Amino acid sequence: MIDKQSPLPIYYQIEKDLKDRIERGEWQEGHMIPSEREYAEHYNVSRMTVRQAITNLVNDGFLRRQRGKGTFVASKKIQQKMVRLTSFTEDMKQRNMIATTKVLSFTLMKADSLTAALFQMNEGEEIAEVQRMRLADGLPMALETSKLNLRLLQGITEKVIQHSLYDYIEHTLNLKVGAAVQKLEASVARQHESALLQITKGSPVLLMTRETKLKDGQVFESVKSVYRGDRYAFVMEMNREG
Amino acid sequence: MIDKQSPLPIYYQIEKDLKDRIERGEWQEGHMIPSEREYAEHYNVSRMTVRQAITNLVNDGFLRRQRGKGTFVASKKIQQKMVRLTSFTEDMKQRNMIATTKVLSFTLMKADSLTAALFQMNEGEEIAEVQRMRLADGLPMALETSKLNLRLLQGITEKVIQHSLYDYIEHTLNLKVGAAVQKLEASVARQHESALLQITKGSPVLLMTRETKLKDGQVFESVKSVYRGDRYAFVMEMNREG
DNA sequence: TATAACTAGTTGTCTAGACCAGTTTATTTT
DNA sequence: AAAATAAACTGGTCTAGACAACTAGTTATA
Structure with a gap:
C-alpha cells in the first residue's frame, strides 16, 4: 500500500x-x-x-x-455545507459518473490585453491555451478552453495537462489553490460546438466561465466551458449569511 | 519573545x-x-x-x-466570501439594478406527492403556490413559481408575498433561514414563458430550481425560476477546500 | 458503595538530527 | 569573458524517540 x-x-x-x-x-x-x-x-x-x-x-x-x-x-454535512471548488473529475465523481478528458489542443500563444490584465502580465507575454473535451461515462459533456498563466505555472506541458493540472499545481509547484469566481449563463450551441458535443446547432448549452486564483490572489487560469444543456446541471448548496 | x-x-x-x-x-x-x-x-x-x-x-x-x-x-488575504444565499432583490441590488416584482398569482392548492415528500407532509395537504414576474430596471428578467410549506409558514397572504417573504419569515415568524440546494441548467423558452418574458420561443433560458430550508433542516419553499438567458448570468465566488 | 489511584490507550507538542531537491552565489576552469 | 563547477543557502520530507495532556476503563482503597 x-x-x-x-x-x-x-x-x-x-x-x-x-x-x-x-x-x-x-x-x-x-x-x-x-x-x-x-x-x-x-x-x-x-x-x-x-x-x-x-x-x-x-x-x-x-x-x-x-x-x-x-x-x-468527519460528518459529511460540514464538508458539503459550503460550495467547494471542484475539478470536473471531482464533480463527475460526485455524480457517480466516470470522467474522462481528451486534450484537443495545447498551444503556446501571446496574451491578449484582457488576459494579460487578468494575469497581471504584459500584453504579448506567453501563455498556454488548452482545449479539452470532457466526457462523462464516455459521452461528450463539455468543451473546455483554458488559458494558463505561465508566469505562475512553470513547466506546464501537455503531459501534465493529461494527468492532473491541480495535482501538479498543488504538489509539484507547491502552490495553494484559493478562491474562484464562476459565472454561469444559458446560451445555444454554435456550429463548431454542436459538432463536437454531438448536439444540433441551437440546442441549449450552459456557458461557464471561471477565473481561479491562488491563495495569494493571483489568477492562474481562466476557463470557458460549454456544457450540454440536456446532460448537465449545476447543483450547489448555499448558506444564508454564510 | x-x-x-x-x-x-x-x-x-x-x-x-x-x-x-x-x-x-x-x-x-x-x-x-x-x-x-x-x-x-x-x-x-x-x-x-x-x-x-x-x-x-x-x-x-x-x-x-x-x-x-x-x-x-503573501499578498493581502483574499476575502473568503462564501456563496451567500440571496433573494432576487438583494441579487439585483448587487448588480446595481432596481428590482421590482409583479405577483401574477397566489393560489392555495393540494400538495402533489413530490412536494409532500419534500415538505414532509401528507399528500393532499394544503400548500401555497405563488407565480411572480421578476423585473430589473423595469425589464422582465425571470418568471418564478414558488411552492410554500404552510405547515411552517402560517399566516402567509398575498400581501406578505408582495412585501418580502424573507422578512416575514425571519422577523414575524422568527424562523431562521438555513441552507439551500440550488440547481442551474440551460434550456430554451417554452411558448408561455417566452410570451411573458418577451423573448422568442426557443431562446436560451437559465432554469433555476431551489429548495430552501430552515436552520433545523425543514424545507419551507421550493422555487422554480426561468431567467432570460440574454440578461442574466449567475456569478458566484467559491473556495477550494473551505 | 463511593472514591481515588492506576493503567493503557489516545492525540499534542517538541527535539536534534538526517538527507533530498531546488536556487543563488561564488569559484574554478576553459 | 564565458561556461562549468562547487558551495552555501533555501524549503520538503522523514526518523526515532520523548514527555505532556487528556480519556476511558480497571483496580485498589477509604
Missing part, C-alpha cells in the same frame, strides 16, 4: 489511502480510524509522517481529531 | 509573533521572512517547531513558501 521507493512522498500516499477509504465508504461518518501509532507501526513509517497526512485531511475537513480519544471520519 | 515555560505551545507563540509582524506592517507583501533554520537557532527551538508555525500561516494564506528560495509574506 505504501511504497517508500515511490517519488511520491509517504505522507501523500497515506493521505490518499485514508481519503480513498473514506470516499469509498469503507469508513463511515464517525468511524474511528487507526491511531497514529498503530498506522505508523503497521506501515513501518514514523508517527510524524502519519501525522502530517492526517493533519492535511483534518484541515480539509475529512477527519476530526479528539485528544485522548482518537481520530474520526 | 518566546517563553518555553508558557503553557502556550511554542509553535503557537511563533505563529502569533510572525502574524503580528505581518499585520503591524513590519513585513510587507513579498518580504522574505527569516529562514526556518535561522529562526530556530535564534530562539533556540527545533526547526520542526518553527515549521509547524509557518505551515499554519501558509494554510491561512499569510505566508507563501518557495523551495530553495525562502518564505514570503
Whole structure:
C-alpha cells in the first residue's frame, strides 16, 4: 500500500489511502480510524509522517481529531455545507459518473490585453491555451478552453495537462489553490460546438466561465466551458449569511 | 519573545509573533521572512517547531513558501466570501439594478406527492403556490413559481408575498433561514414563458430550481425560476477546500 | 458503595538530527 | 569573458524517540 521507493512522498500516499477509504465508504461518518501509532507501526513509517497526512485531511475537513480519544471520519454535512471548488473529475465523481478528458489542443500563444490584465502580465507575454473535451461515462459533456498563466505555472506541458493540472499545481509547484469566481449563463450551441458535443446547432448549452486564483490572489487560469444543456446541471448548496 | 515555560505551545507563540509582524506592517507583501533554520537557532527551538508555525500561516494564506528560495509574506488575504444565499432583490441590488416584482398569482392548492415528500407532509395537504414576474430596471428578467410549506409558514397572504417573504419569515415568524440546494441548467423558452418574458420561443433560458430550508433542516419553499438567458448570468465566488 | 489511584490507550507538542531537491552565489576552469 | 563547477543557502520530507495532556476503563482503597 505504501511504497517508500515511490517519488511520491509517504505522507501523500497515506493521505490518499485514508481519503480513498473514506470516499469509498469503507469508513463511515464517525468511524474511528487507526491511531497514529498503530498506522505508523503497521506501515513501518514514523508517527510524524502519519501525522502530517492526517493533519492535511483534518484541515480539509475529512477527519476530526479528539485528544485522548482518537481520530474520526468527519460528518459529511460540514464538508458539503459550503460550495467547494471542484475539478470536473471531482464533480463527475460526485455524480457517480466516470470522467474522462481528451486534450484537443495545447498551444503556446501571446496574451491578449484582457488576459494579460487578468494575469497581471504584459500584453504579448506567453501563455498556454488548452482545449479539452470532457466526457462523462464516455459521452461528450463539455468543451473546455483554458488559458494558463505561465508566469505562475512553470513547466506546464501537455503531459501534465493529461494527468492532473491541480495535482501538479498543488504538489509539484507547491502552490495553494484559493478562491474562484464562476459565472454561469444559458446560451445555444454554435456550429463548431454542436459538432463536437454531438448536439444540433441551437440546442441549449450552459456557458461557464471561471477565473481561479491562488491563495495569494493571483489568477492562474481562466476557463470557458460549454456544457450540454440536456446532460448537465449545476447543483450547489448555499448558506444564508454564510 | 518566546517563553518555553508558557503553557502556550511554542509553535503557537511563533505563529502569533510572525502574524503580528505581518499585520503591524513590519513585513510587507513579498518580504522574505527569516529562514526556518535561522529562526530556530535564534530562539533556540527545533526547526520542526518553527515549521509547524509557518505551515499554519501558509494554510491561512499569510505566508507563501518557495523551495530553495525562502518564505514570503503573501499578498493581502483574499476575502473568503462564501456563496451567500440571496433573494432576487438583494441579487439585483448587487448588480446595481432596481428590482421590482409583479405577483401574477397566489393560489392555495393540494400538495402533489413530490412536494409532500419534500415538505414532509401528507399528500393532499394544503400548500401555497405563488407565480411572480421578476423585473430589473423595469425589464422582465425571470418568471418564478414558488411552492410554500404552510405547515411552517402560517399566516402567509398575498400581501406578505408582495412585501418580502424573507422578512416575514425571519422577523414575524422568527424562523431562521438555513441552507439551500440550488440547481442551474440551460434550456430554451417554452411558448408561455417566452410570451411573458418577451423573448422568442426557443431562446436560451437559465432554469433555476431551489429548495430552501430552515436552520433545523425543514424545507419551507421550493422555487422554480426561468431567467432570460440574454440578461442574466449567475456569478458566484467559491473556495477550494473551505 | 463511593472514591481515588492506576493503567493503557489516545492525540499534542517538541527535539536534534538526517538527507533530498531546488536556487543563488561564488569559484574554478576553459 | 564565458561556461562549468562547487558551495552555501533555501524549503520538503522523514526518523526515532520523548514527555505532556487528556480519556476511558480497571483496580485498589477509604
